[in-house]
Amino acid sequence: MGKSEGSYMFILIIVASIxxxxxxxxxxxxxxxxxxxxxxxxxxxxTMKTQFEQELLQTQIEIQEQTLKTISQExxxxxxxxxxxxxxxxxxxxxxxxxxxxxxxxxxxxxxxKAINDLxxxxxSLHGDKIAEIGxxxxxxxxxxxxxxxxxxxxxxxxxxxxxxxxxxxxxxLYRIVQEALHxxxxxxxxxxxxxxxxxxxDALTLTISDDGMSFxxxxxxxxxxxxGLKNMQNRAVLIGGAFSIHSxxxxxTSISVLVPTNFKPLNP
Amino acid sequence: MPFKxxxxxxxxxxxxxTLAVVLALTIKxxxxxxxxxxxxxxxxxxxxxxxxxxxxxxxxxxxxxxxCIILVFLYELLFLSLAESDVNIxxxxxxxxxxxxxxxxxxxxxxxxxxITQTPAFWMNAGMLFFFTVNILFWSIYSTKFFTEYKLxxxxxxxxxxxNLIFYSLIxxxxxxxxxxxxxxxxxx
Numbered sequence: 001m002g003k004s005e006g007s008y009m010f011i012l013i014i015v016a017s018i019x020x021x022x023x024x025x026x027x028x029x030x031x032x033x034x035x036x037x038x039x040x041x042x043x044x045x046x047t048m049k050t051q052f053e054q055e056l057l058q059t060q061i062e063i064q065e066q067t068l069k070t071i072s073q074e075x076x077x078x079x080x081x082x083x084x085x086x087x088x089x090x091x092x093x094x095x096x097x098x099x100x101x102x103x104x105x106x107x108x109x110x111x112x113x114k115a116i117n118d119l120x121x122x123x124x125s126l127h128g129d130k131i132a133e134i135g136x137x138x139x140x141x142x143x144x145x146x147x148x149x150x151x152x153x154x155x156x157x158x159x160x161x162x163x164x165x166x167x168x169x170x171x172x173x174l175y176r177i178v179q180e181a182l183h184x185x186x187x188x189x190x191x192x193x194x195x196x197x198x199x200x201x202x203d204a205l206t207l208t209i210s211d212d213g214m215s216f217x218x219x220x221x222x223x224x225x226x227x228x229g230l231k232n233m234q235n236r237a238v239l240i241g242g243a244f245s246i247h248s249x250x251x252x253x254t255s256i257s258v259l260v261p262t263n264f265k266p267l268n269p
Numbered sequence: 270m271p272f273k274x275x276x277x278x279x280x281x282x283x284x285x286x287t288l289a290v291v292l293a294l295t296i297k298x299x300x301x302x303x304x305x306x307x308x309x310x311x312x313x314x315x316x317x318x319x320x321x322x323x324x325x326x327x328x329x330x331x332x333x334x335x336x337c338i339i340l341v342f343l344y345e346l347l348f349l350s351l352a353e354s355d356v357n358i359x360x361x362x363x364x365x366x367x368x369x370x371x372x373x374x375x376x377x378x379x380x381x382x383x384x385i386t387q388t389p390a391f392w393m394n395a396g397m398l399f400f401f402t403v404n405i406l407f408w409s410i411y412s413t414k415f416f417t418e419y420k421l422x423x424x425x426x427x428x429x430x431x432x433n434l435i436f437y438s439l440i441x442x443x444x445x446x447x448x449x450x451x452x453x454x455x456x457x458x
Contacts, residue, residue: 016406016428023402027395030373031385038380 055239056169059176066179070146071122078149079115079122086111121145136171137163140178140196147182147194154193161200170240170260174207177233181209181256184229189213189254203262210255215248233258271320272389272447278313279440281306304346307357311338311364318368321390323379327371338364355408362401362408369398389447396439403432
């Protein structure tokens with residue numbers, strides 16, 4: 001091997017070694033960078049999971065609060081009144097002749113039966129894990145029944161498609177959205193007709209809550225209390241991978257829709 | 270599962286290399302065999318990388334690169350002397366290096382849960398980057414005056430021999446990790 005041949009060979013070996021060293025450096029650097037990003041990703045997932053858990057807990061608390069409010073109102077406005085009337089009937093029975101007394105007793109029996117039925121509905125509302133236990137449709141049905149029993153609203157539940165069960169977390173969030181929307185319709189929109197629609201398709205469940213009450217501009221509500229309620233509904237819909245939309249017009253009332261894809265998996269706590 | 274294609278590729282390589290040896294001993298012309306093999310190799314690697322990429326942008330890029338390589342093949346077949354041209358192998362090597370770098374970038378943008386050194390695709394990709402970088406080095410010098418003048422065939426022969434050995438060891442390691450992950454019911458990259 002000549003002198004120049006040797007030096008070329010030397011250069012070649014140096015070049016090849018540098019290339020190989022660069023490759024090794026690249027791979028090691030990649031692994032370190034990957035691990036760093038993996039850790040950052042992991043931390044982000046933990047944070048998201050904690051937020052998700054907190055939000056679920058908050059949803060659960062709000063459901064309980066709303067349920068207790070409804071029950072307290074129901075006992076005061078409905079069952080309390082019915083039982084008072086029953087008591088009044090019984091108080092007057094002694095001074096009446098037998099025929100009228102019998103009529104009064106029958107009427108009292110009906111009143112007590114109504115009170116028992118209403119109490120049964122209320123006890124179902126009090127059940128801790130009612131959504132997981134009875135399912136979203138029945139929970140909504142109960143909610144609407146209570147509103148219907150007040151005699152101030154006409155309620156409708158429309159279910160289309162083949163019913164399936166969603167994750168309990170998703171159903172809980174959807175139920176809370178229904179509660180909040182109905183509360184808004186009753187309290188702020190002064191609506192008379194309330195409708196909840198559940199449309200089941202293989203890919204998604206669409207929940208629509210509509211009323212015939214006063215309209216509003218969703219964009220101007222951002223700072224008010226109702227606006228915060230709407231924002232909460234929207235955030236929760238996003239939390240379960242849903243798309244939230246709201247439409248309000250003067251003659252058609254308000255309609256809130258949540259489309260939840262069935263394949264979206266929320267972070268399991 | 271891209272590793273199904275990797276196994277097919279390894280088997281195809283073995284078959285074509287054996288065929289090439291037989292043809293080299295009999296009709297002393299292996300060009301056609303290598304041309305066909307090149308096409309199969311490019312197609313299978315494109316499928317493997319297409320399945321490994323998670324970013325849609327990179328997935329979309331693969332058909333474009335594939336068409337470019339086919340054009341290079343056609344150009345070589347029509348306008349260059351196959352016996353003297355290294356365009357095919359250099360362009361193929363470049364394609365694989367680009368795909369390997371894209372895959373590394375893809376992983377950095379979407380890191381998974383598993384330790385990267387225990388994922389099969391990592392070792393396959395590292396092998397690809399190493400082997401085809403060495404290949405580019407070799408083939409870019411192979412046809413030059415420098416190669417014949419300094420009788421580098423022996424040294425480069427060793428270089429190719431060891432780089433092949435390292436590459437197939439890494440492929441074996443990747444397949445081994447894949448089997449382990451499948452056994453544990455985990456999904457590898």
